[in-house]
Amino acid sequence: MARDFGPVICMSIMIMDIIAGILGIEADLAQNKVKNLRVWIFECRDPSYEAFKLGLAAAVLLAITHAITNLLSGFIVIWSKEEMDKASPNKKLAVASLISSWILLVIAFSLLIAGALENSRSRKDCGISHHRLLSLGGVLCFFHGLFCVVYYVSASAFTREDKKLNPPSVQHV
Template sequence: MGEEENRGKSGCFSVMIVFCLFLIVGLDVIAGVVAMQAEVAQQEVKHTRVLFLECKSPSQKAFVLGIIALGCLAAAHILAIMIGCSISNMFKVLAVPMIPYINMACLALTWVVAVAGAGILTMGIWTNRESRSKCGFTNKSFLSIGGKVCFLHAIVSVILYLTTIVSKKCSYAM
Protein backbone atom coordinates (compact mmCIF):
# COMPACT_ATOMS: atom_id res chain seq x y z
CA MET A 1 0.00 0.00 0.00
CA GLY A 2 2.82 2.43 0.83
CA GLU A 3 4.52 1.78 -2.50
CA GLU A 4 1.34 2.61 -4.46
CA GLU A 5 0.93 5.82 -2.46
CA ASN A 6 4.52 6.86 -3.26
CA ARG A 7 3.98 6.04 -6.94
CA GLY A 8 0.84 8.24 -6.96
CA LYS A 9 2.72 11.12 -5.34
CA SER A 10 5.55 10.66 -7.82
CA GLY A 11 3.18 10.84 -10.80
CA CYS A 12 1.45 13.95 -9.44
CA PHE A 13 4.82 15.54 -8.72
CA SER A 14 6.02 14.79 -12.26
CA VAL A 15 2.90 16.41 -13.73
CA MET A 16 3.47 19.46 -11.53
CA ILE A 17 7.09 19.79 -12.71
CA VAL A 18 6.10 19.47 -16.37
CA PHE A 19 3.30 22.03 -15.91
CA CYS A 20 5.66 24.48 -14.20
CA LEU A 21 8.27 24.03 -16.91
CA PHE A 22 5.70 24.74 -19.62
CA LEU A 23 4.48 27.78 -17.68
CA ILE A 24 7.95 29.24 -17.24
CA VAL A 25 9.12 28.43 -20.76
CA GLY A 26 5.82 29.78 -22.08
CA LEU A 27 6.26 33.08 -20.22
CA ASP A 28 9.82 33.39 -21.51
CA VAL A 29 8.74 32.64 -25.09
CA ILE A 30 5.90 35.17 -24.82
CA ALA A 31 8.38 37.75 -23.50
CA GLY A 32 10.75 37.04 -26.41
CA VAL A 33 8.03 37.24 -29.07
CA VAL A 34 6.56 40.44 -27.59
CA ALA A 35 10.03 42.01 -27.45
CA MET A 36 10.58 41.15 -31.12
CA GLN A 37 7.21 42.75 -31.96
CA ALA A 38 8.26 45.83 -29.98
CA GLU A 39 11.42 46.04 -32.08
CA VAL A 40 9.32 45.91 -35.25
CA ALA A 41 7.07 48.66 -33.88
CA GLN A 42 10.13 50.74 -33.03
CA GLN A 43 11.51 50.38 -36.57
CA GLU A 44 8.20 51.59 -38.07
CA VAL A 45 8.66 55.03 -36.49
CA LYS A 46 9.85 57.87 -38.74
CA HIS A 47 13.55 58.58 -38.33
CA THR A 48 16.45 60.31 -40.06
CA ARG A 49 20.08 59.41 -39.79
CA VAL A 50 23.21 61.50 -40.40
CA LEU A 51 26.48 59.60 -39.86
CA PHE A 52 26.39 58.48 -36.23
CA LEU A 53 23.49 60.68 -35.15
CA GLU A 54 19.96 59.40 -35.42
CA CYS A 55 16.73 61.31 -34.87
CA LYS A 56 13.79 59.10 -34.04
CA SER A 57 10.38 59.69 -32.59
CA PRO A 58 9.46 57.50 -29.63
CA SER A 59 7.03 54.66 -30.30
CA GLN A 60 4.22 54.28 -27.78
CA LYS A 61 3.47 50.76 -29.09
CA ALA A 62 7.10 49.68 -28.67
CA PHE A 63 7.12 51.18 -25.17
CA VAL A 64 4.01 49.24 -24.08
CA LEU A 65 5.18 45.99 -25.70
CA GLY A 66 8.57 46.39 -24.02
CA ILE A 67 6.90 46.78 -20.63
CA ILE A 68 4.83 43.65 -21.28
CA ALA A 69 7.96 41.69 -22.28
CA LEU A 70 9.77 42.87 -19.16
CA GLY A 71 6.83 41.83 -16.98
CA CYS A 72 6.69 38.35 -18.57
CA LEU A 73 10.45 37.90 -18.08
CA ALA A 74 10.19 38.97 -14.44
CA ALA A 75 7.23 36.64 -13.80
CA ALA A 76 9.04 33.72 -15.45
CA HIS A 77 12.17 34.34 -13.40
CA ILE A 78 10.29 34.65 -10.10
CA LEU A 79 8.41 31.43 -10.82
CA ALA A 80 11.61 29.66 -11.86
CA ILE A 81 13.42 30.61 -8.67
CA MET A 82 10.46 29.90 -6.36
CA ILE A 83 9.63 26.54 -7.91
CA GLY A 84 13.29 25.61 -8.24
CA CYS A 85 13.83 26.21 -4.53
CA SER A 86 10.72 24.25 -3.58
CA ILE A 87 11.81 21.34 -5.77
CA SER A 88 15.22 21.29 -4.15
CA ASN A 89 13.60 21.22 -0.69
CA MET A 90 11.53 18.16 -1.65
CA PHE A 91 14.55 16.09 -2.57
CA LYS A 92 17.56 14.68 -0.77
CA VAL A 93 21.02 15.26 -2.17
CA LEU A 94 22.78 12.29 -3.72
CA ALA A 95 26.23 11.44 -2.42
CA VAL A 96 28.06 13.08 -5.35
CA PRO A 97 30.33 15.93 -4.24
CA MET A 98 30.09 18.07 -7.42
CA ILE A 99 26.27 18.14 -7.61
CA PRO A 100 25.68 21.10 -5.26
CA TYR A 101 28.25 23.17 -7.18
CA ILE A 102 26.62 22.42 -10.53
CA ASN A 103 23.22 23.29 -9.13
CA MET A 104 24.47 26.58 -7.66
CA ALA A 105 26.21 27.45 -10.93
CA CYS A 106 22.94 26.93 -12.82
CA LEU A 107 21.09 29.04 -10.26
CA ALA A 108 23.65 31.84 -10.59
CA LEU A 109 23.49 31.62 -14.40
CA THR A 110 19.70 31.95 -14.24
CA TRP A 111 20.07 35.14 -12.22
CA VAL A 112 22.74 36.54 -14.55
CA VAL A 113 20.65 35.90 -17.66
CA ALA A 114 17.50 37.34 -16.06
CA VAL A 115 19.27 40.51 -14.89
CA ALA A 116 20.97 40.96 -18.27
CA GLY A 117 17.67 40.46 -20.11
CA ALA A 118 15.85 42.89 -17.82
CA GLY A 119 18.60 45.47 -18.28
CA ILE A 120 18.61 45.17 -22.06
CA LEU A 121 14.81 45.34 -22.24
CA THR A 122 14.86 48.38 -19.94
CA MET A 123 17.31 50.14 -22.27
CA GLY A 124 14.97 49.41 -25.19
CA ILE A 125 12.00 50.71 -23.22
CA TRP A 126 13.98 53.78 -22.17
CA THR A 127 14.65 54.73 -25.81
CA ASN A 128 10.89 54.80 -26.45
CA ARG A 129 9.80 56.97 -23.54
CA GLU A 130 7.89 60.12 -24.46
CA SER A 131 10.22 62.57 -22.71
CA ARG A 132 13.49 61.53 -24.35
CA SER A 133 15.43 63.86 -26.61
CA LYS A 134 14.76 63.37 -30.28
CA CYS A 135 18.37 62.92 -31.50
CA GLY A 136 21.34 60.96 -30.28
CA PHE A 137 23.83 58.27 -31.19
CA THR A 138 22.60 55.32 -33.21
CA ASN A 139 20.38 53.15 -31.07
CA LYS A 140 21.04 49.47 -31.20
CA SER A 141 18.24 46.95 -31.33
CA PHE A 142 17.90 46.61 -27.57
CA LEU A 143 14.39 45.18 -27.71
CA SER A 144 15.40 42.52 -30.21
CA ILE A 145 18.47 41.55 -28.21
CA GLY A 146 16.35 41.51 -25.02
CA GLY A 147 13.91 39.15 -26.75
CA LYS A 148 16.72 36.78 -27.60
CA VAL A 149 17.91 36.88 -23.99
CA CYS A 150 14.35 35.94 -22.91
CA PHE A 151 14.66 32.80 -25.06
CA LEU A 152 18.04 32.13 -23.43
CA HIS A 153 16.41 32.49 -20.00
CA ALA A 154 13.93 29.75 -20.96
CA ILE A 155 16.80 27.42 -21.85
CA VAL A 156 18.74 28.22 -18.68
CA SER A 157 15.61 27.69 -16.54
CA VAL A 158 15.08 24.25 -18.07
CA ILE A 159 18.74 23.39 -17.40
CA LEU A 160 18.28 24.57 -13.78
CA TYR A 161 15.32 22.22 -13.34
CA LEU A 162 17.07 19.32 -15.00
CA THR A 163 20.15 19.70 -12.80
CA THR A 164 17.93 20.00 -9.72
CA ILE A 165 15.89 16.92 -10.57
CA VAL A 166 18.78 14.79 -11.82
CA SER A 167 21.03 15.74 -8.95
CA LYS A 168 18.56 14.97 -6.23
CA LYS A 169 16.89 11.76 -5.13
CA CYS A 170 13.19 11.76 -4.35
CA SER A 171 12.45 11.19 -0.67
CA TYR A 172 8.75 10.75 -0.02
CA ALA A 173 9.09 8.32 2.87
CA MET A 174 11.10 10.22 5.43
Template sequence: MATKGRLCMAILALDFCAGMLAIQAQAVENKAKRVAVMFLRCKDPVYRAYHLGLAAAAFLFVAHAIPYFLTGCGCIYYSRQDMDSIRASINRKLAVFSWMVFGVAFWLLLAGAMSNTKNSCWFIHFDTLAVGGNTCFIHAVITIAYYVTATAAAPEFA
Protein backbone atom coordinates in the same frame (compact mmCIF):
# COMPACT_ATOMS: atom_id res chain seq x y z
CA MET B 1 6.20 14.29 -12.85
CA ALA B 2 3.24 15.69 -14.73
CA THR B 3 3.39 18.85 -12.61
CA LYS B 4 7.07 19.32 -13.44
CA GLY B 5 6.29 19.02 -17.15
CA ARG B 6 3.46 21.53 -16.92
CA LEU B 7 5.63 23.96 -15.05
CA CYS B 8 8.41 23.64 -17.60
CA MET B 9 5.88 24.31 -20.36
CA ALA B 10 4.62 27.37 -18.45
CA ILE B 11 8.17 28.72 -18.12
CA LEU B 12 8.78 28.06 -21.80
CA ALA B 13 5.52 29.79 -22.77
CA LEU B 14 6.24 32.84 -20.60
CA ASP B 15 9.77 33.23 -21.96
CA PHE B 16 8.52 32.67 -25.51
CA CYS B 17 5.85 35.35 -25.04
CA ALA B 18 8.45 37.72 -23.62
CA GLY B 19 10.72 37.14 -26.59
CA MET B 20 7.96 37.56 -29.14
CA LEU B 21 6.67 40.74 -27.45
CA ALA B 22 10.18 42.20 -27.48
CA ILE B 23 10.69 41.36 -31.15
CA GLN B 24 7.29 42.86 -31.96
CA ALA B 25 8.25 45.99 -29.99
CA GLN B 26 11.46 46.26 -32.00
CA ALA B 27 9.50 45.97 -35.24
CA VAL B 28 7.15 48.75 -34.12
CA GLU B 29 10.12 50.89 -33.07
CA ASN B 30 11.82 50.37 -36.44
CA LYS B 31 8.77 51.80 -38.20
CA ALA B 32 9.09 55.07 -36.24
CA LYS B 33 10.03 58.30 -37.93
CA ARG B 34 13.78 58.89 -37.84
CA VAL B 35 15.84 61.93 -38.70
CA ALA B 36 19.54 61.73 -39.46
CA VAL B 37 21.63 64.82 -38.69
CA MET B 38 25.27 64.30 -39.63
CA PHE B 39 26.38 61.48 -37.32
CA LEU B 40 23.32 61.51 -35.07
CA ARG B 41 20.15 59.52 -35.62
CA CYS B 42 17.14 60.94 -33.81
CA LYS B 43 13.72 59.35 -33.36
CA ASP B 44 10.38 60.21 -31.87
CA PRO B 45 9.07 58.15 -28.95
CA VAL B 46 7.00 55.11 -29.83
CA TYR B 47 4.65 54.44 -26.93
CA ARG B 48 3.40 51.14 -28.35
CA ALA B 49 6.98 49.82 -28.36
CA TYR B 50 7.34 51.13 -24.80
CA HIS B 51 4.31 49.18 -23.61
CA LEU B 52 5.32 46.03 -25.48
CA GLY B 53 8.83 46.23 -24.03
CA LEU B 54 7.52 46.60 -20.49
CA ALA B 55 5.13 43.68 -21.01
CA ALA B 56 8.05 41.56 -22.26
CA ALA B 57 10.08 42.48 -19.16
CA ALA B 58 7.13 41.54 -16.93
CA PHE B 59 6.74 38.14 -18.64
CA LEU B 60 10.48 37.52 -18.28
CA PHE B 61 10.36 38.43 -14.59
CA VAL B 62 7.49 36.00 -13.92
CA ALA B 63 9.22 33.24 -15.93
CA HIS B 64 12.34 33.74 -13.83
CA ALA B 65 10.58 34.01 -10.47
CA ILE B 66 8.44 30.85 -10.72
CA PRO B 67 11.20 28.21 -10.58
CA TYR B 68 13.17 30.06 -7.90
CA PHE B 69 10.14 30.45 -5.63
CA LEU B 70 9.13 26.82 -6.10
CA THR B 71 12.60 25.39 -5.47
CA GLY B 72 13.42 27.85 -2.71
CA CYS B 73 16.68 28.54 -4.53
CA GLY B 74 18.13 25.66 -2.52
CA CYS B 75 21.32 25.80 -4.53
CA ILE B 76 22.63 28.40 -2.10
CA TYR B 77 21.90 26.48 1.09
CA TYR B 78 23.61 23.14 0.44
CA SER B 79 25.95 21.92 3.15
CA ARG B 80 29.64 21.17 2.57
CA GLN B 81 28.91 17.44 2.10
CA ASP B 82 26.30 18.17 -0.55
CA MET B 83 28.71 20.34 -2.52
CA ASP B 84 30.64 17.22 -3.52
CA SER B 85 27.67 16.00 -5.48
CA ILE B 86 27.85 16.49 -9.23
CA ARG B 87 24.18 17.46 -9.39
CA ALA B 88 24.62 20.16 -6.77
CA SER B 89 27.54 21.58 -8.71
CA ILE B 90 25.62 21.61 -12.00
CA ASN B 91 22.57 23.02 -10.26
CA ARG B 92 24.59 25.87 -8.77
CA LYS B 93 26.21 26.69 -12.11
CA LEU B 94 22.85 26.69 -13.87
CA ALA B 95 21.39 28.93 -11.18
CA VAL B 96 24.20 31.46 -11.50
CA PHE B 97 24.08 31.36 -15.31
CA SER B 98 20.29 31.73 -15.24
CA TRP B 99 20.59 34.83 -13.05
CA MET B 100 23.21 36.31 -15.37
CA VAL B 101 21.12 35.74 -18.50
CA PHE B 102 18.06 37.10 -16.70
CA GLY B 103 19.96 40.24 -15.70
CA VAL B 104 21.18 40.89 -19.23
CA ALA B 105 17.78 40.22 -20.83
CA PHE B 106 15.88 42.26 -18.25
CA TRP B 107 18.28 45.18 -18.59
CA LEU B 108 18.06 45.09 -22.40
CA LEU B 109 14.25 44.97 -22.33
CA LEU B 110 13.98 47.85 -19.87
CA ALA B 111 16.60 49.93 -21.71
CA GLY B 112 14.82 49.34 -25.01
CA ALA B 113 11.45 50.20 -23.53
CA MET B 114 12.71 53.33 -21.77
CA SER B 115 14.33 54.59 -24.97
CA ASN B 116 10.80 54.92 -26.33
CA THR B 117 9.56 57.32 -23.66
CA LYS B 118 11.19 60.47 -25.05
CA ASN B 119 12.94 61.82 -28.12
CA SER B 120 16.40 60.38 -28.32
CA CYS B 121 19.46 60.88 -30.50
CA TRP B 122 22.29 58.37 -30.79
CA PHE B 123 25.42 57.89 -32.83
CA ILE B 124 24.48 54.27 -33.38
CA HIS B 125 21.04 52.66 -33.45
CA PHE B 126 20.92 49.67 -31.09
CA ASP B 127 18.30 46.94 -31.45
CA THR B 128 18.12 46.42 -27.71
CA LEU B 129 14.57 45.08 -27.75
CA ALA B 130 15.36 42.46 -30.39
CA VAL B 131 18.54 41.35 -28.62
CA GLY B 132 16.67 41.23 -25.31
CA GLY B 133 13.93 39.17 -26.95
CA ASN B 134 16.43 36.67 -28.30
CA THR B 135 18.05 36.49 -24.88
CA CYS B 136 14.63 35.51 -23.46
CA PHE B 137 14.74 32.33 -25.56
CA ILE B 138 18.18 31.47 -24.12
CA HIS B 139 16.80 32.20 -20.64
CA ALA B 140 14.00 29.67 -21.19
CA VAL B 141 16.40 26.83 -21.89
CA ILE B 142 18.71 27.62 -18.99
CA THR B 143 15.92 28.18 -16.46
CA ILE B 144 14.15 24.96 -17.40
CA ALA B 145 17.44 23.09 -17.04
CA TYR B 146 17.93 24.71 -13.62
CA TYR B 147 14.42 23.79 -12.48
CA VAL B 148 14.77 20.18 -13.63
CA THR B 149 18.13 19.73 -11.89
CA ALA B 150 16.92 21.49 -8.73
CA THR B 151 13.85 19.32 -8.42
CA ALA B 152 15.77 16.16 -9.31
CA ALA B 153 18.44 16.88 -6.68
CA ALA B 154 15.95 17.88 -3.95
CA PRO B 155 14.97 14.33 -2.83
CA GLU B 156 18.63 13.39 -2.39
CA PHE B 157 19.33 16.27 -0.03
CA ALA B 158 16.17 16.07 2.03
Protein backbone atom coordinates in the same frame (compact mmCIF):
# COMPACT_ATOMS: atom_id res chain seq x y z
CA MET C 1 -1.05 9.39 -4.99
CA ALA C 2 1.56 12.02 -5.77
CA ARG C 3 1.38 13.85 -9.06
CA ASP C 4 4.41 15.10 -10.90
CA PHE C 5 3.78 18.59 -12.24
CA GLY C 6 7.37 18.95 -13.49
CA PRO C 7 6.59 18.77 -17.22
CA VAL C 8 3.73 21.28 -16.86
CA ILE C 9 5.96 23.67 -14.91
CA CYS C 10 8.80 23.34 -17.45
CA MET C 11 6.43 23.99 -20.35
CA SER C 12 4.94 26.99 -18.54
CA ILE C 13 8.40 28.45 -17.92
CA MET C 14 9.39 28.00 -21.55
CA ILE C 15 6.11 29.38 -22.89
CA MET C 16 6.33 32.51 -20.72
CA ASP C 17 9.94 33.15 -21.73
CA ILE C 18 9.14 32.51 -25.40
CA ILE C 19 6.27 35.01 -25.18
CA ALA C 20 8.61 37.52 -23.49
CA GLY C 21 11.15 36.99 -26.27
CA ILE C 22 8.54 37.45 -28.98
CA LEU C 23 7.27 40.61 -27.28
CA GLY C 24 10.82 41.99 -27.20
CA ILE C 25 11.34 41.27 -30.89
CA GLU C 26 7.91 42.74 -31.75
CA ALA C 27 8.82 45.85 -29.75
CA ASP C 28 11.96 46.23 -31.85
CA LEU C 29 9.91 45.91 -35.03
CA ALA C 30 7.46 48.55 -33.75
CA GLN C 31 10.39 50.84 -32.89
CA ASN C 32 11.75 50.52 -36.42
CA LYS C 33 8.42 51.69 -37.92
CA VAL C 34 8.63 55.23 -36.53
CA LYS C 35 10.06 58.16 -38.48
CA ASN C 36 13.71 58.90 -38.01
CA LEU C 37 16.38 61.13 -39.44
CA ARG C 38 19.84 59.64 -39.57
CA VAL C 39 23.17 61.32 -40.26
CA TRP C 40 26.18 59.01 -39.88
CA ILE C 41 25.96 57.58 -36.36
CA PHE C 42 23.58 60.27 -35.09
CA GLU C 43 19.87 59.78 -35.29
CA CYS C 44 16.73 61.72 -34.37
CA ARG C 45 13.55 59.70 -34.03
CA ASP C 46 10.12 59.89 -32.54
CA PRO C 47 9.29 57.50 -29.69
CA SER C 48 7.04 54.53 -30.37
CA TYR C 49 4.42 53.99 -27.68
CA GLU C 50 3.74 50.51 -29.06
CA ALA C 51 7.43 49.59 -28.65
CA PHE C 52 7.32 51.02 -25.11
CA LYS C 53 4.33 48.87 -24.15
CA LEU C 54 5.71 45.70 -25.74
CA GLY C 55 9.18 46.16 -24.25
CA LEU C 56 7.79 46.81 -20.80
CA ALA C 57 5.48 43.79 -21.06
CA ALA C 58 8.43 41.60 -22.10
CA ALA C 59 10.50 42.81 -19.13
CA VAL C 60 7.65 42.19 -16.67
CA LEU C 61 6.97 38.72 -18.07
CA LEU C 62 10.68 37.87 -17.89
CA ALA C 63 10.80 38.94 -14.23
CA ILE C 64 7.65 36.95 -13.39
CA THR C 65 9.06 33.85 -15.06
CA HIS C 66 12.29 34.17 -13.11
CA ALA C 67 10.45 34.66 -9.81
CA ILE C 68 8.18 31.65 -10.40
CA THR C 69 11.14 29.46 -11.33
CA ASN C 70 13.05 30.42 -8.19
CA LEU C 71 10.02 30.01 -5.93
CA LEU C 72 9.17 26.56 -7.29
CA SER C 73 12.76 25.31 -7.43
CA GLY C 74 13.95 26.44 -4.04
CA PHE C 75 17.33 27.98 -3.51
CA ILE C 76 20.22 25.61 -4.08
CA VAL C 77 23.58 27.05 -3.16
CA ILE C 78 27.15 25.91 -2.55
CA TRP C 79 28.94 27.91 0.12
CA SER C 80 32.49 26.50 0.12
CA LYS C 81 35.07 24.66 -1.95
CA GLU C 82 34.69 21.60 0.27
CA GLU C 83 30.96 21.58 -0.28
CA MET C 84 31.58 21.93 -4.03
CA ASP C 85 33.86 18.89 -4.00
CA LYS C 86 31.26 16.81 -2.15
CA ALA C 87 28.25 18.04 -4.15
CA SER C 88 26.36 15.74 -6.47
CA PRO C 89 26.27 16.45 -10.21
CA ASN C 90 22.62 17.54 -9.90
CA LYS C 91 23.51 20.11 -7.26
CA LYS C 92 26.44 21.43 -9.30
CA LEU C 93 24.23 21.72 -12.38
CA ALA C 94 21.51 23.43 -10.35
CA VAL C 95 23.94 26.02 -8.99
CA ALA C 96 25.54 26.65 -12.40
CA SER C 97 22.16 27.08 -14.11
CA LEU C 98 20.90 29.29 -11.26
CA ILE C 99 23.87 31.62 -11.66
CA SER C 100 23.50 31.61 -15.45
CA SER C 101 19.78 32.38 -15.25
CA TRP C 102 20.46 35.32 -12.92
CA ILE C 103 23.12 36.70 -15.26
CA LEU C 104 20.78 36.36 -18.25
CA LEU C 105 17.96 37.96 -16.26
CA VAL C 106 20.06 41.01 -15.42
CA ILE C 107 21.29 41.49 -19.00
CA ALA C 108 17.95 40.80 -20.75
CA PHE C 109 15.93 42.85 -18.25
CA SER C 110 18.36 45.77 -18.58
CA LEU C 111 18.19 45.67 -22.38
CA LEU C 112 14.39 45.46 -22.41
CA ILE C 113 13.95 48.29 -19.92
CA ALA C 114 16.53 50.49 -21.70
CA GLY C 115 14.80 49.84 -25.03
CA ALA C 116 11.39 50.54 -23.54
CA LEU C 117 12.57 53.77 -21.91
CA GLU C 118 14.00 54.95 -25.23
CA ASN C 119 10.45 54.81 -26.49
CA SER C 120 8.66 56.52 -23.62
CA ARG C 121 6.34 59.32 -24.79
CA SER C 122 8.23 61.99 -22.89
CA ARG C 123 11.41 61.53 -24.93
CA LYS C 124 12.29 62.50 -28.44
CA ASP C 125 15.85 61.38 -28.82
CA CYS C 126 18.61 62.82 -30.90
CA GLY C 127 21.97 61.24 -30.43
CA ILE C 128 23.95 58.10 -31.09
CA SER C 129 21.64 55.37 -32.27
CA HIS C 130 21.01 52.38 -30.00
CA HIS C 131 19.49 49.81 -32.28
CA ARG C 132 18.50 46.31 -31.37
CA LEU C 133 18.29 46.67 -27.58
CA LEU C 134 14.78 45.25 -27.57
CA SER C 135 15.47 42.40 -29.95
CA LEU C 136 18.68 41.44 -28.11
CA GLY C 137 16.74 41.40 -24.85
CA GLY C 138 14.06 39.30 -26.53
CA VAL C 139 16.55 36.76 -27.81
CA LEU C 140 18.14 36.50 -24.37
CA CYS C 141 14.69 35.65 -22.99
CA PHE C 142 14.83 32.40 -24.96
CA PHE C 143 18.16 31.45 -23.39
CA HIS C 144 16.86 32.50 -19.97
CA GLY C 145 13.99 30.05 -20.40
CA LEU C 146 16.38 27.22 -21.20
CA PHE C 147 18.52 27.88 -18.13
CA CYS C 148 15.43 28.20 -15.93
CA VAL C 149 14.16 24.82 -17.09
CA VAL C 150 17.58 23.25 -16.49
CA TYR C 151 17.62 24.82 -13.03
CA TYR C 152 14.14 23.57 -12.18
CA VAL C 153 14.87 20.01 -13.35
CA SER C 154 18.28 19.74 -11.67
CA ALA C 155 17.06 21.35 -8.42
CA SER C 156 14.10 18.97 -8.33
CA ALA C 157 16.39 15.99 -8.96
CA PHE C 158 18.77 17.14 -6.24
CA THR C 159 15.90 17.63 -3.78
CA ARG C 160 14.59 14.12 -4.48
CA GLU C 161 18.03 12.51 -4.10
CA ASP C 162 18.72 14.52 -0.94
CA LYS C 163 15.46 13.27 0.61
CA LYS C 164 16.42 9.68 -0.21
CA LEU C 165 19.91 10.05 1.28
CA ASN C 166 18.81 12.08 4.31
CA PRO C 167 15.27 11.03 5.29
CA PRO C 168 13.61 13.31 7.85
CA SER C 169 13.80 11.94 11.38
CA VAL C 170 10.54 11.16 13.14
CA GLN C 171 10.18 12.72 16.56
CA HIS C 172 7.92 11.17 19.14
CA VAL C 173 6.35 13.38 21.75
